[in-house]
Amino acid sequence: MNLKVDQKIDEIKTDFAQQLEMARDQGKKVVGCLCSYFPSEIALAAGAITVGLCGTTEGPIEAAEKVLPVDQCPMVKATYGRAINNTCPIFPLTDCIVGETTCDGRKKMYELLGREKPMHIMDLPQKPDEPEAQVHWLAEVKKLKAFLENQLGVVITDTALKEAIRQGNRIRELLKQIHECRKHQPPPIMGLDLVSLSTKMGYNVSRLTYIDQLELVLAELRQRIQNNYYACEPGRPRILWTGLGNSLGCDKVLRMVEECGGVVVCQEGCGGVTRLNDPIDTQKDPLEAIAERYLRVTCSCMTPNNTRLNDIDLLIDEYNIDGVIDLTWQFCHGFNIESYRVKEIVNKKHGLPFLHIVTDYSQSDIGQIRVRVEGFIEQIMAGKDNVYNRSAKSLQNI
Amino acid sequence: MFAGIDIGSITAKCVILNESLITSCAVIPTDSNPKLAGITVFEKALDTIGYSRKNIRRIVGTGYGRISLDFFDQTMTELSCQAKGVRYLDPAIEGIIDIGGQDSKAIKLNRDGTILDFTMNDRCAAGTGRFLDVMARALKIDPETFGKYYQASKKPCFINSTCVVFAESEVISLLASGETRVDIAAGLNESIARRVGLLANRIGLDRNIAFVGGVAKNIGLRIALEKFLGTKFVSISQDPQITAALGASLIAREGYRM
Ligand code: SF4
Ligand code: SF4
Numbered sequence: 001m002n003l004k005v006d007q008k009i010d011e012i013k014t015d016f017a018q019q020l021e022m023a024r025d026q027g028k029k030v031v032g033c034l035c036s037y038f039p040s041e042i043a044l045a046a047g048a049i050t051v052g053l054c055g056t057t058e059g060p061i062e063a064a065e066k067v068l069p070v071d072q073c074p075m076v077k078a079t080y081g082r083a084i085n086n087t088c089p090i091f092p093l094t095d096c097i098v099g100e101t102t103c104d105g106r107k108k109m110y111e112l113l114g115r116e117k118p119m120h121i122m123d124l125p126q127k128p129d130e131p132e133a134q135v136h137w138l139a140e141v142k143k144l145k146a147f148l149e150n151q152l153g154v155v156i157t158d159t160a161l162k163e164a165i166r167q168g169n170r171i172r173e174l175l176k177q178i179h180e181c182r183k184h185q186p187p188p189i190m191g192l193d194l195v196s197l198s199t200k201m202g203y204n205v206s207r208l209t210y211i212d213q214l215e216l217v218l219a220e221l222r223q224r225i226q227n228n229y230y231a232c233e234p235g236r237p238r239i240l241w242t243g244l245g246n247s248l249g250c251d252k253v254l255r256m257v258e259e260c261g262g263v264v265v266c267q268e269g270c271g272g273v274t275r276l277n278d279p280i281d282t283q284k285d286p287l288e289a290i291a292e293r294y295l296r297v298t299c300s301c302m303t304p305n306n307t308r309l310n311d312i313d314l315l316i317d318e319y320n321i322d323g324v325i326d327l328t329w330q331f332c333h334g335f336n337i338e339s340y341r342v343k344e345i346v347n348k349k350h351g352l353p354f355l356h357i358v359t360d361y362s363q364s365d366i367g368q369i370r371v372r373v374e375g376f377i378e379q380i381m382a383g384k385d386n387v388y389n390r391s392a393k394s395l396q397n398i
Numbered sequence: 399m400f401a402g403i404d405i406g407s408i409t410a411k412c413v414i415l416n417e418s419l420i421t422s423c424a425v426i427p428t429d430s431n432p433k434l435a436g437i438t439v440f441e442k443a444l445d446t447i448g449y450s451r452k453n454i455r456r457i458v459g460t461g462y463g464r465i466s467l468d469f470f471d472q473t474m475t476e477l478s479c480q481a482k483g484v485r486y487l488d489p490a491i492e493g494i495i496d497i498g499g500q501d502s503k504a505i506k507l508n509r510d511g512t513i514l515d516f517t518m519n520d521r522c523a524a525g526t527g528r529f530l531d532v533m534a535r536a537l538k539i540d541p542e543t544f545g546k547y548y549q550a551s552k553k554p555c556f557i558n559s560t561c562v563v564f565a566e567s568e569v570i571s572l573l574a575s576g577e578t579r580v581d582i583a584a585g586l587n588e589s590i591a592r593r594v595g596l597l598a599n600r601i602g603l604d605r606n607i608a609f610v611g612g613v614a615k616n617i618g619l620r621i622a623l624e625k626f627l628g629t630k631f632v633s634i635s636q637d638p639q640i641t642a643a644l645g646a647s648l649i650a651r652e653g654y655r656m
Contacts, residue, residue, distance in 0.1 A: 375477035
């Protein structure tokens with residue numbers, strides 16, 4: 001199976017819009033979603049197709065800046081711009097949209113986005129470890145169910161919810177195993193290739209075909225490892241990516257890291273391995289189980305968000321990481337501040353190089369970022385050389 | 399012989415090295431033609447000692463212009479080259495502050511001289527050589543006099559803006575309100591020192607720091623930074639502008655031995 005995706009994000013979207021239109025002709029409903037806290041199982045149980053509407057490209061930002069302040073996170077601007085500038089082929093095909101109260105930028109932008117489509121906002125508690133948070137969030141999940149039933153004119157049954165959970169868990173499991181193939185040294189796929197592939201596969205009208213595709217990808221990656229067919233030479237610095245910037249369209253830095261001689265073997269964060277190892281409990285009442293699981297998603301909008309930091313700590317060892325890159329979008333205060341704690345773990349606990357990059361979707365800072373990225377790779381390589389030299393020296397001593 | 403060529407946004411530098419010594423070095427303006435500047439500075443350094451290109455066994459390029467030329471055997475970032483160059487001059491150095499034309503960097507070194515951590519200024523020009531140039535123009539003074547003014551001023555103005563554009567208008571309104579050029583220039587120096595000093599703080603540079611890059615020749619800024627950081631810079635035996643080129647030439651020599 002060929003795992004290379006040569007299409008640009010816009011081409012992928014256009015292809016997908018065609019499939020969406022066909023599905024709509026057959027009476028399917030489409031729910032637009034915006035975040036990892038969206039409990040997609042509810043929409044799937046309603047028989048709807050879910051589609052991600054986050055803006056990952058620079059194009060729509062200009063349109064958004066006519067309304068939103070310029071000093072905003074590019075993701076907030078691009079998401080809004082994509083909805084209003086009439087170039088996104090997917091946005092008009094949605095029947096309704098669901099958002100969550102994550103960061104301030106999103107929350108306030110949603111007030112304006114809600115003018116474009118029927119929109120429901122879920123109130124996300126931000127201290128998820130408190131017992132009250134669970135109660136509140138469960139109520140929010142129930143409201144979402146009522147909203148979708150009303151909007152789409154369907155009844156969401158427990159049986160349908162259980163089936164959606166089963167599929168959702170299967171997808172998480174397959175994605176987890178796909179990511180875990182990259183623990184192999186060297187990995188069977190480059191970071192950028194996996195990002196492109198996941199972005200493309202993420203746009204799907206049928207969960208069952210999605211599952212089939214994931215199974216094929218997993219089989220191919222395992223085959224590659226068995227045949228000793230790898231994506232790069234051994235010894236390339238193995239990078240753990242965290243924060244944002246790991247989806248097609250806004251991948252400029254990730255791309256650069258691999259051009260400069262690194263290989264991204266793991267991404268922590270939305271679109272990466274985050275909480276893939278965290279299935280929905282199938283023994284419990286489906287709505288309760290869904291609510292519990294989605295409240296465990298880690299994002300800097302939560303406090304104290306320790307799970308994210310613990311995950312990073314574990315991933316560094318599991319994936320045999322040589323250095324960590326944390327990418328923050330400009331004006332994203334949550335991830336920007338949290339970066340300090342990430343650095344502490346990477347530097348102090350693991351003694352590894354850490355690079356924090358703050359950027360947006362434009363190309364204007366490419367030169368400056370390149371110095372940082374190349375310097376970072378050189379820093380890792382020099383450290384590795386020293387390790388080799390040291391062990392070579394100690395061998396001589398024997 | 400080995401060469402290191404550092405093509406920055408404002409000047410291009412070249413250092414030529416033999417097995418044991420620096421034999422030649424040259425500095426010329428980049429004049430927004432990094433390619434030409436790289437070739438010219440190399441030839442200038444060669445001419446000084448009457449050698450030609452074929453005498454050079456390896457060339458390492460660094461600086462923003464490193465990607466513009468194809469005759470380099472290898473390229474490295476200024477970060478690694480500064481680390482190499484500065485450590486060669488003084489093995490006791492633990493940190494580097496490098497202010498160049500379009501960016502400023504703080505680098506922390508491991509005991510073995512490799513990079514432990516680094517930070518750079520954000521995408522804007524605050525805390526860079528360009529900032530000083532623009533301000534010098536607004537004040538109608540020569541950038542070189544910044545240092546003198548700093549020493550002469552009794553009461554440096556407090557300049558808030560870190561953005562070049564805003565700082566420029568702040569300077570103009572300070573002039574209009576009757577502040578002297580001397581105090582404004584001194585205030586600008588302090589404003590950069592704060593900006594760059596914070597970079598250094600962020601990675602924990604506190605002593606044995608070398609101050610390098612073209613802007614390091616500004617004596618006023620040097621004093622202001624020392625005050626901010628609470629430590630005296632280590633004095634190095636070479637022009638602080640050529641340390642990255644020196645590091646590049648050292649890397650060229652090491653690479654040849656390998
Ligand atoms: S980073 Fe946070 S706000 Fe953004 S998609 Fe992920 S969970 Fe949602
Ligand atoms: S990157 Fe930060 S500011 Fe931007 S949408 Fe995500 S959480 Fe909000």
